[in-house]
Amino acid sequence: MSKFDAIRPFYDSEVNNALKSSLNHPMMKALMDFTFPDVDDEVWKTKLSETHSIRDFQCNFIYKSVQKVLEKSSDGLTTSGFEKLEPNTSYLFISNHRDIILDTSLLNVALFDNGLVMTASAIGDNLVKKAFLHTLSKLNRNFVVQRGLSPRELLGSSKNMSEYIAQLLLHENRSVWIAQREGRTKDGNDATHSGVLKMLSMGSDDKDIMAYFKKIKIVPVSLSYEYDPTDALKMPQLLAEAKKEIYIKEKNEDFITLLSGIIGQKKRIHIHIGDILDSEIDEIVAEEQNPNKQIQLLTQKIDDSILQSYKLWPTNYIAFDMLYKTNQFESKYTVDEKQLFQRRLELRIDENSTVLREGFLAMYANPVVNKLKYNNATV
Known part of the structure; x- marks a missing residue:
């Protein structure tokens, strides 16, 4: 067994079996009926049965699903900054986080349309508790972030995930998407958590973590939706926080939010790709030698990029x-x-x-x- 087996997506050699085992699942039928409303079941079942790679599944099915989502629940997706990226090159995309599924799905659509490497993307294990959703996430090249761990377990999990991310970026030439902090932004204040960068730094073989951050090519990404389809669903948590209460999620709340994000009205959506953080890292190294303070300064650079390039709507x-x-x-x-x-x-x-x-x-x-x-x- 690989040490990454608990968190990794499927290998291509596992894709066909996973698809065949999911052919008759009602959620697969719902997804395919949504994506291909005028196609008989046997047609998409046959096509899925002949699919043997994540890329083929994403390009032939999920790409079209996302296009249907855009058609039915938005006024379209616009992008900027993708011309800065090189084909056949991996990047670490760190972005603000608005929607559970669509943030990464839309980024991958834009990467595909621009002939660029699509991402492996982090997803919380709280979102893939249902067996079918776990399978679907692995078919979409998601890797699992384990939540609710003890401090000791968290340290081990973080190190394992950081090493997996390094493996993807440096050895498999696979881009990676990760949110700037745990969970979606509930109050519109996009801020990078330094813990994300500390976790990433664990994947470095080199003690010079800033050199490692240059090597993995960090790219800040700013996503904005004219209407947040889950805006009202975020209010109970904000109310609890205002009352200084601990917020406890309802059963199936994550699943309901996931569906609402997909089908809810978003109007216009924009994705901006920031500059690859390179000279900015050089500036940090010249200014500060303390590793913790370097991470704080890099956190600020990411925030500056995301906030300044955020597309504002009416x-x-x-x-x-x-x-x-x-x-x-x-x-x-x-x-x-x-x-x-x-x-x-x-x-x-x-x-x-x-x-x-x-x-x-x-x-x-x-x-x-x-x-x-x-x-x-x-x-």
């Missing part, structure tokens, strides 16, 4: 003006756009709860607040 400006009772950005949206957003707020949030209302508005307004901190950012 919803962000509307929420800012509503939350702060101003008309500072009224030129950025129309009356109709504001009415539509207000209607969404009314339908999703109890008007008698000031905490929920302000939390909902802040989720959309905070990207504007964060961008205002940068003098050279276009707001």
Whole structure:
């Protein structure tokens, strides 16, 4: 057994058996009916039975599933910055995290469309407790992040995952996607957790972790959705935090959120690829010798890239003006756009709860607040 067997996706040699064992699962039928509504079951079953690699599964099935999601629940995906990336080259994409499944799925669609290496992507084990979802994640080149561990277990798990990521990037020429912190951003404040970089540094054979970070080619990625399809679902956790209470998830909450993210209305979506962090790392090394402080400075570089390049939508400006009772950005949206957003707020949030209302508005307004901190950012 490989030491990575507990977390890795399928090898191509395992793909066909996994697909054949899933052919008659009701969730596979639901996925295929959604993706190919006018195709008889036997047609897609035959095609799946003839699929022997993750790439073929992604290109022939999942790519088309994501296109159908975009068609039915968005006004389209736009991208920028992909021209900075080289074909046949692996990168470590560190991104803000808005949606459980779509963030990585959309990035891979854009990478494929640009002729670039698609990613292996981190996914929390809380999201793949259902056997079919675990199989599907492994077919999509997801590797598992183990949650809820003791400090000792966490150290071992983090080292194992960091070594697996290094194996992918440096020896298999496979790009990797990882979120800038554990879990999705609930309040619109995108911030990189230094623990993510500390975990990644465990994969280095070299004591010079900044040299390692240069070698794996870190690329900050900024994802933004005009409407967050799970905005209202994030409110109970924010309410608990406001009351200083421990938030306990409902049974199947992750699964419901996953589905809501896929089918919920998103309007426009944008992905921006930041600059590969290279000269920035040189600047850090020249400025600071303490490894912990170097990681803190690199964390800030990633944040700066993500926040400055975040695509702001009318919803962000509307929420800012509503939350702060101003008309500072009224030129950025129309009356109709504001009415539509207000209607969404009314339908999703109890008007008698000031905490929920302000939390909902802040989720959309905070990207504007964060961008205002940068003098050279276009707001």
